[in-house]
Ligand SMILES: NC(=O)C1=CN([C@@H]2O[C@H](COP(=O)(O)OP(=O)(O)OC[C@H]3O[C@@H](n4cnc5c(N)ncnc54)[C@H](O)[C@@H]3O)[C@@H](O)[C@H]2O)C=CC1
């Protein structure tokens with residue numbers, strides 16, 4: 126048997142005899158260097174980070190392009206640090222699930238430090254502040270999920286926590302954005318050192334959103350005389366603090382039981398999957414796909430390691446944005462989310478299995494090729510048609526990837542405006558197109574309304590995936606049950622939902638799309654098996 130905790134430097138054979146590639150560097154030296162000269166901090170040490178960012182750092186440590194390891198900071202889930210990072214000396218096993226059914230396994234040791242960075246943990250609170258006061262720090266990356274950036278409620282008003290954060294001492298910060306702004310304030314006070322703050326979360330213009338939220342906090346502090354105007358100038362000065370935009374793509378499902386069992390059969394010891402109290406699903410191993418893209422705006426005021434040597438595409442903001450729009454608003458995520466919604470409704474628990482349903486394939490091809498592709502810009506660095514074909518023909522059907530519609534269905538309310546709203550906007554902006562000609566997008570939006578009923582196509586109830594707006598939308602849909610066909614009731618019930626710009630990016634009544642959504646909803650809600658029927662008639 127081999128364990129992550131085994132000494133890969135002195136007992137490399139133990140790993141290689143189990144087909145596990147080991148780091149080419151001494152992680153203890155890397156740890157020392159991380160303590161002395163930190164370069165890279167990452168917020169949100171979840172599965173994507175472990176399988177993607179940490180491997181990039183490993184490649185750079187292997188090639189000598191990076192000397193110190195990543196400092197992982199968790200603001201949210203202390204169990205991730207206490208149970209998954211610390212007991213394994215911050216090491217993990219990356220499993221790449223290839224389409225030929227094989228696994229490529231790599232021991233990753235590129236995390237030099239892991240910290241629970243939350244006001245409730247004063248040690249971590251002080252430690253990360255110290256790291257931000259160090260001039261050597263060059264950049265931060267983040268994968269804290271879309272909801273990690275939220276400072277406002279449904280009405281666009283600051284949440285209670287955000288209000289508290291802007292009136293309180295920065296050292297009392299409770300939201301992620303205020304806790305990070307506190308660190309930038311420490312860096313400013315230590316010597317106005319430069320830094321790049323790179324969001325690698327899955328939403329368009331992520332750098333801009335990140336910057337806006339940090340400035341919301343900082344301006345609140347200014348209004349309350351907690352900081353000086355100099356601090357705001359520092360944050361706004363691109364040569365001091367930059368917020369590069371990024372596009373990230375690598376399907377990284379939660380650690381799967383199947384992979385755990387296979388690893389165990391192959392003689393690997395650390396296979397227990399942890400389901401934390403805060404709903405992170407994480408393990409000493411991470412499972413991911415082979416295909417991956419990371420595109421980052423090259424704006425790093427304090428320098429950076431040669432990320433391009435680890436396959437990262439470094440380019441200008443416009444190209445990042447085009448690549449991101451291509452992926453998040455057109456060629457991947459809208460397709461993924463529609464498979465998530467209809468997969469849950471049809472009782473699927475595997476994305477790959479859904480790809481054997483010709484009606485679902487017809488749906489995502491119609492959405493991707495007929496509605497999204499014609500209005501999306503070619504980013505030039507990645508060919509959109511090739512990308513979408515690779516997704517439909519190779520990535521989604523890969524049976525070796527244990528991805529589930531339930532995972533992708535989480536937080537759908539947060540994803541809809543970007544995944545469908547942007548394409549809708551393109552149709553509204555183009556005088557040669559009519560938004561009313563859209564067929565697949567209204568059908569999918571109606572599918573989500575049907576999903577909120579939490580009853581599948583066989584009439585069985587299911588538990589919807591976590592979503593910050595779930596209670597709100599469930600209450601709206603309360604008057605409707607499976608089989609409701611009363612036009613007036615459907616209209617009255619859906620009206621507050623479909624006119625909500627926070628969720629749909631548009632008032633669907635104002636733009637003339639709501640009638641279609643209501644009609645699609647009625648069809649999808651016409652009793653048992655109505656969804657399968659509607660899909661086949663599409
Ligand atoms: N998993 C994937 O395939 C990909 C994910 N992404 C992006 O990365 C994000 C994270 O994905 P995973 O690492 O796979 O998820 P995960 O569930 O494995 O980990 C989520 C991480 O975010 C933290 N987190 C959760 N809620 C938070 C909150 N409210 N505030 C601060 N931190 C919070 C968790 O503690 C954990 O570290 C996604 O939401 C997406 O934006 C992007 C491309 C691929």
Ligand SMILES: O=P(O)(O)OC[C@H]1O[C@](O)(CO)[C@@H](O)[C@@H]1O
Nearest residue numbers: 327373374375376377458461533
């Ligand atoms: O819908 P989510 O939760 O952002 O996840 C989407 C999935 O597709 C991806 O965009 C693939 O890169 C990843 O974000 C994830 O595997």
